[in-house]
Amino acid sequence: MTQRFKITVEYDGGPFVGWQRQPNGPSVQQALEEAVTALSGEEPFVQGAGRTDSGVHALAQVAHFDLEKEIASDALQGALNHHLKAWPVSVVLVEAVSEEFHARFSATGRAYLYRILNRRAQPALDEGRVWWVPIKLDAERMQEAAQVLVGHHDFSSFRAAECQANSPVKTLDRLDVTRQGDEIAVIAEARSFLHHQVRNMVGSLKLVGQGRWSAARLKKALEARDRTAAGPTAPAEGLYLTRVTYD
Amino acid sequence: MTQRFKITVEYDGGPFVGWQRQPNGPSVQQALEEAVTALSGEEPFVQGAGRTDSGVHALAQVAHFDLEKEIASDALQGALNHHLKAWPVSVVLVEAVSEEFHARFSATGRAYLYRILNRRAQPALDEGRVWWVPIKLDAERMQEAAQVLVGHHDFSSFRAAECQANSPVKTLDRLDVTRQGDEIAVIAEARSFLHHQVRNMVGSLKLVGQGRWSAARLKKALEARDRTAAGPTAPAEGLYLTRVTYD
Numbered sequence: 224m225t226q227r228f229k230i231t232v233e234y235d236g237g238p239f240v241g242w243q244r245q246p247n248g249p250s251v252q253q254a255l256e257e258a259v260t261a262l263s264g265e266e267p268f269v270q271g272a273g274r275t276d277s278g279v280h281a282l283a284q285v286a287h288f289d290l291e292k293e294i295a296s297d298a299l300q301g302a303l304n305h306h307l308k309a310w311p312v313s314v315v316l317v318e319a320v321s322e323e324f325h326a327r328f329s330a331t332g333r334a335y336l337y338r339i340l341n342r343r344a345q346p347a348l349d350e351g352r353v354w355w356v357p358i359k360l361d362a363e364r365m366q367e368a369a370q371v372l373v374g375h376h377d378f379s380s381f382r383a384a385e386c387q388a389n390s391p392v393k394t395l396d397r398l399d400v401t402r403q404g405d406e407i408a409v410i411a412e413a414r415s416f417l418h419h420q421v422r423n424m425v426g427s428l429k430l431v432g433q434g435r436w437s438a439a440r441l442k443k444a445l446e447a448r449d450r451t452a453a454g455p456t457a458p459a460e461g462l463y464l465t466r467v468t469y470d
Numbered sequence: 471m472t473q474r475f476k477i478t479v480e481y482d483g484g485p486f487v488g489w490q491r492q493p494n495g496p497s498v499q500q501a502l503e504e505a506v507t508a509l510s511g512e513e514p515f516v517q518g519a520g521r522t523d524s525g526v527h528a529l530a531q532v533a534h535f536d537l538e539k540e541i542a543s544d545a546l547q548g549a550l551n552h553h554l555k556a557w558p559v560s561v562v563l564v565e566a567v568s569e570e571f572h573a574r575f576s577a578t579g580r581a582y583l584y585r586i587l588n589r590r591a592q593p594a595l596d597e598g599r600v601w602w603v604p605i606k607l608d609a610e611r612m613q614e615a616a617q618v619l620v621g622h623h624d625f626s627s628f629r630a631a632e633c634q635a636n637s638p639v640k641t642l643d644r645l646d647v648t649r650q651g652d653e654i655a656v657i658a659e660a661r662s663f664l665h666h667q668v669r670n671m672v673g674s675l676k677l678v679g680q681g682r683w684s685a686a687r688l689k690k691a692l693e694a695r696d697r698t699a700a701g702p703t704a705p706a707e708g709l710y711l712t713r714v715t716y717d
Contacts, residue, residue: 233591233593233594233595234594234595235594235595235597280595282595297590300590300591301590304590304591304592308592311594311595311597312594313591313592313593313594314591315589315590315591315652316591342562343544343547343548343551343562344480344547344551344560344561344562344563345551345555345560346480346560347480347481347482347558347559347560348480348481348482348527348529348558348599350482350558352595405562
């Protein structure tokens with residue numbers, strides 16, 4: 224009899240090609256699958272809630288897998304973390320769940336944080352953890368314009384060419400921009416996102432922050448339903464998957 | 471004619487032997503002095519407000535130096551940061567000051583933050599930036615006991631053997647312990663500190679947090695005026711110099 228486990232995982236995306244296993248480099252999924260195999264001898268598929276891109280971080284990615292080995296959640300967490308020591312990946316929570324739980328399909332919400340370091344001086348402590356933007360950004364202006372994107376829209380203008388979603392129509396529940404000292408935080412919440420959607424929205428909001436775009440221009444970009452109408456993609460290093468919600 | 475400059479510096483202490491130049495490895499002071507020389511051809515001594523130990527970080531260390539080269543503060547900041555790119559050191563502010571300003575002797579206060587990650591799972595994103603303590607600590611108990619140390623005391627029990635201060639008597643203005651989620655922050659403020667004082671106080675507070683020591687036991691350690699009566703030294707990687715105050 225197998226037991227399904229739900230795990231909550233923190234990682235530094237820097238050294239990885241992303242969440243998903245790929246032939247061209249180490250992935251978070253592979254690191255986790257190898258840790259599971261090392262402790263159990265089994266080779267389950269570790270299913271993530273979402274595929275973070277290369278360089279994208281997670282405070283609380285969620286995944287699930289099935290084990291035949293009988294093991295308590297606490298012991299499983301300790302063993303996973305022991306076998307993950309070579310990687311900047313840490314399993315912060317392990318829960319035994321019913322086999323109806325699916326990390327991806329049961330998820331009802333996802334939250335991301337995008338961190339911008341907005342000061343003249345480059346980051347010393349947060350190198351690789353923020354997007355460094357040395358030109359002054361107006362966070363209030365960004366916050367006001369961001370509300371244009373909140374709601375039920377066709378987000379084709381903010382969708383990567385490789386996006387595999389069936390539809391470009393999504394409901395964006397929250398897009399908040401706040402400044403604290405030199406740091407600007409963008410918080411995005413939705414049931415699900417298109418590929419690169421958060422980074423593409425942030426790339427356009429940055430144009431608003433530096434005064435090159437108005438909120439009306441951002442609205443026009445959304446309505447164009449054309450990737451070339453919107454701003455560039457913000458770098459991966461500022462993005463964090465912070466929460467996956469289940470009912 | 472020379473001009474004195476006050477600089478505010480952020481750094482990751484990880485790759486350094488500490489603030490001060492030493493023959494056994496790279497120091498923050500050396501990185502800064504070499505950057506000054508690269509941009510000016512001059513070889514001034516860069517005087518820091520305090521000497522952080524190997525591995526200790528700074529959000530806002532303060533230093534000063536004199537230059538004969540005529541250069542505006544903004545241009546100096548840009549040039550310093552350009553020449554510091556090889557190091558996790560960033561000059562966040564440059565101010566032209568009178569020659570009466572002295573980074574060390576004019577300072578009237580110093581503030582430190584000590585970060586403890588208190589959860590079972592090792593840090594993934596904050597590796598090298600926090601002290602990971604997997605056993606549960608009671609932050610409220612730590613906060614209560616910490617108040618024993620606040621005030622004017624002989625801190626010999628929390629002083630490193632190599633400390634060069636004239637007197638072990640200091641006034642600790644603030645020692646606050648707070649928990650936010652899995653992280654415990656200890657904030658310490660004083661006019662000045664003894665060598666290792668913050669790390670030694672944190673090492674003892676950790677014993678209080680895990681229930682091994684009472685506040686009374688901590689008071690006894692203070693009153694013993696003997697380093698061996700107090701707890702072990704907390705690791706450098708959790709410590710940040712966060713502020714130096716001038717009148």
